Amino acid sequence: MISVNDFKTGVTIELDGQAYAVVEFQHVKPGKGAAFVRAKLKNVKTGATIERTFRGGEKVPKAHLDRREMQYLYNDGSGYIFMDNENFEQISITAEQIGDGIKWLLENMNIQVLIFQENIIGIELPNFVEMTIIDTEPGVKGDTATGVTKNATVETGATVKVPLFVNTGDKIRIDTRIGEYLDRV
CATH class of the missing domain: 2.40.50.140 (Nucleic acid-binding proteins)
Known part of the structure; x- marks a missing residue:
């Protein structure tokens, strides 16, 4: 669990069974009433952004994203084949899971594959x-x-x-x- 007071850009939290990354946040202390945190969150899987308001000090579960370095090998027509750099296992990732990153994907490129709750939710390309x-x-x-x-x-x-x-x-x-x-x- 993480307190909303500890939000930083890039922190991933879990809401409604989905992983969200904090894009922007603002601590608000009105003259009257309790403090609150207004946050802009990006769904790690779909890329959609939402705005959410939390009470000050509220605790939310932290999403544990596993990042594995993999190498892109080739496209076999039904998916994109990647090789895990640690155990040399090959996996297929769909175009939907990769998203817009497909247009920058070169053969033999090393990328980070994002895994949330044992499911591949996307990739992180080099900048x-x-x-x-x-x-x-x-x-x-x-x-x-x-x-x-x-x-x-x-x-x-x-x-x-x-x-x-x-x-x-x-x-x-x-x-x-x-x-x-x-x-x-």
């Missing part, structure tokens, strides 16, 4: 990945205007907005949390 651009309009010499972007397709098939000077074959770094171009590698 940044390096990918090669396989298709984009050619850059023209002198195209250095700031803030102007064009679409580029990376090796996984995902589309990212990149500056005009980036060409096909360039290796770029992408922030997987927001899905945006960072820089050329």
Whole structure:
């Protein structure tokens, strides 16, 4: 059990049999009445966010998420095959369990698999990945205007907005949390 007064961003709690991560929290002490904590919670499995108000000092069960490092091997058509780096066991994870992370998943990439109550609920990708651009309009010499972007397709098939000077074959770094171009590698 954890007191709502001890909330910090990233703490996972259990509500209604689901795991939620604390995204934002605010301790409120009104002039009249008891203190309370207003929290914005993100469902770890579905990604949906809810807002909940707790009485000050209220205790909630802490969700124990098990994180296992695994390596992505391949897609067999029905699921994505991962290998546990400790015991070399292979497991299949569905596209629904992976979510939007599929578009940043490269073969042989190490990721964290999140397990809650013996069930796989999702994956955590590295914050940044390096990918090669396989298709984009050619850059023209002198195209250095700031803030102007064009679409580029990376090796996984995902589309990212990149500056005009980036060409096909360039290796770029992408922030997987927001899905945006960072820089050329």
